[in-house]
Structures are given as structure tokens and as C-alpha cells.
Amino acid sequence: MANPTTPARPGMTPTANEQDNDATGIGKTVPQQNAHLDLIPLGHVDPMVLSVAAANIQAVLGLDTDIAGNRPRPAYAYSSSRRQYNAVSILKNLALEEEGAPLKLGITPYDLCIPILTYVYGESQLGGRAAVVSINRLVDQQSQERTFDRIAKICVHEVGHVFGLEHCWESGCLMRFSKQLEQLDQLPLHFCSACEYEIARGLKRLLKNSIQAE
Numbered sequence: 142m143a144n145p146t147t148p149a150r151p152g153m154t155p156t157a158n159e160q161d162n163d164a165t166g167i168g169k170t171v172p173q174q175n176a177h178l179d180l181i182p183l184g185h186v187d188p189m190v191l192s193v194a195a196a197n198i199q200a201v202l203g204l205d206t207d208i209a210g211n212r213p214r215p216a217y218a219y220s221s222s223r224r225q226y227n228a229v230s231i232l233k234n235l236a237l238e239e240e241g242a243p244l245k246l247g248i249t250p251y252d253l254c255i256p257i258l259t260y261v262y263g264e265s266q267l268g269g270r271a272a273v274v275s276i277n278r279l280v281d282q283q284s285q286e287r288t289f290d291r292i293a294k295i296c297v298h299e300v301g302h303v304f305g306l307e308h309c310w311e312s313g314c315l316m317r318f319s320k321q322l323e324q325l326d327q328l329p330l331h332f333c334s335a336c337e338y339e340i341a342r343g344l345k346r347l348l349k350n351s352i353q354a355e
């Protein structure tokens with residue numbers, strides 16, 4: 142992402158690519174290229190929100206992020222009884238796409254739910270290829286900075302699940318589950334060392350698969 146509106150935050154953990162040189166010793170044969178993700182607005186999303194999300198995904202996860210053109214409201218996922226959008230339907234739809242990057246992150250202004258929960262900030266395919274985030278409940282009317290911070294955290298967290306990471310109990314880890322915004326606001330915008338190791342492994346798998354697919 143060139144020229145992001147909000148740069149990567151200071152104090153951020155090294156990206157997974159930088160980790161290639163550390164003492165973990167995993168996969169020294171990884172080529173110097175980045176894995177890709179498509180960030181897909183489903184309905185109208187403020188371009189600044191898209192830039193912030195893309196910049197943070199790039200910085201924290203080491204994933205090159207392309208911002209796709211605006212898509213229409215995901216009407217196929219609308220539940221008239223709940224007046225919300227079924228996140229699982231959106232994930233299935235995104236995962237079917239053959240064009241573009243191997244990973245897909247939908248971002249939408251509409252409120253999302255899944256059958257067993259009244260709402261979700263985001264939802265993802267564990268170890269799959271798609272995730273979706275709703276900014277609907279993340280907005281802080283008093284603070285645009287806090288709104289951006291929440292959106293960045295949820296986007297990176299959901300992509301973490303796509304990399305196969307489950308929830309983490311470490312208090313200083315972005316993979317910790319946040320039921321409420323207060324909990325989300327307490328989380329750092331980086332992973333604990335164990336989760337970071339898994340992210341690095343996930344990136345290597347992704348690169349290997351995309352090279353084989355060429």
C-alpha cells in the first residue's frame with residue numbers, strides 16, 4: 142500500500158518477513174516477496190477506513206494488501222428477521238472468488254451476526270481464505286482515532302484466524318477474544334510471541350502455495 146493515511150504504529154512488533162531472519166530457524170528458502178490479501182468493501186466504506194485497515198494489515202501481518210473497488214450491499218446475506226447480515230454467508234461467497242489474491246477480507250458498514258451470536262465485529266474461516274469485518278459497532282463518535290484503532294485491530298485479528306490462529310489467553314496479544322469494546326480497546330495491535338510464530342508459519346505456507354499455483 143503506497144502512502145497510507147495512518148502509518149504503522151510505533152512499537153509494533155516486527156512483521157513476519159522480518160522474522161525470517163530471527164532465531165526461529167524456520168524456512169530459510171522463502172523468496173523475498175510478500176503474500177497478498179484483497180480488502181473488499183461491501184457497501185460504502187470511507188476510503189480513509191480502507192487505507193487504515195490496509196496499512197495495518199500490511200505492517201502487522203506482512204501481507205501486501207490491495208483495496209478492491211466498492212461492491213454493493215451483500216443483499217444475499219441479509220436476514221430480514223434479524224435485520225442483520227449473516228457473516229457466514231459472506232465468508233462462503235468471498236471464499237468462492239477465484240480472481241485476485243488468495244486471501245479475502247470483506248469490510249462492511251452493515252451489522253453482522255452468526256446463527257449462535259447476536260452480533261459479531263468480525264468473522265473468519267479458521268485456516269481458510271476469507272474473513273469479514275463490520276465497522277458498524279466499532280465507531281466511537283468522540284474519537285476517530287479510536288474508531289480507526291478498533292477497525293485495525295479487528296481486521297488484523299480476523300486475518301489471524303485465517304492464518305489458523307485460535308483465541309489466545311495472553312493479555313498482551315491481539316488474538317485474545319474481546320466480547321466488549323472496552324476489552325478491545327485494551328488490546329495491543331500486535332501478537333504474543335507464540336502467535337507471531339504461527340503467523341510467520343502461515344505466511345510461509347501461503348507463499349509456498351502461491352508459488353506452486355503459478
Ligand SMILES: [Zn+2]
Nearest residue numbers: 298302308318
Ligand atoms: Zn476471534
Ligand SMILES: [Zn+2]
Nearest residue numbers: 309314333336
Ligand atoms: Zn497470542
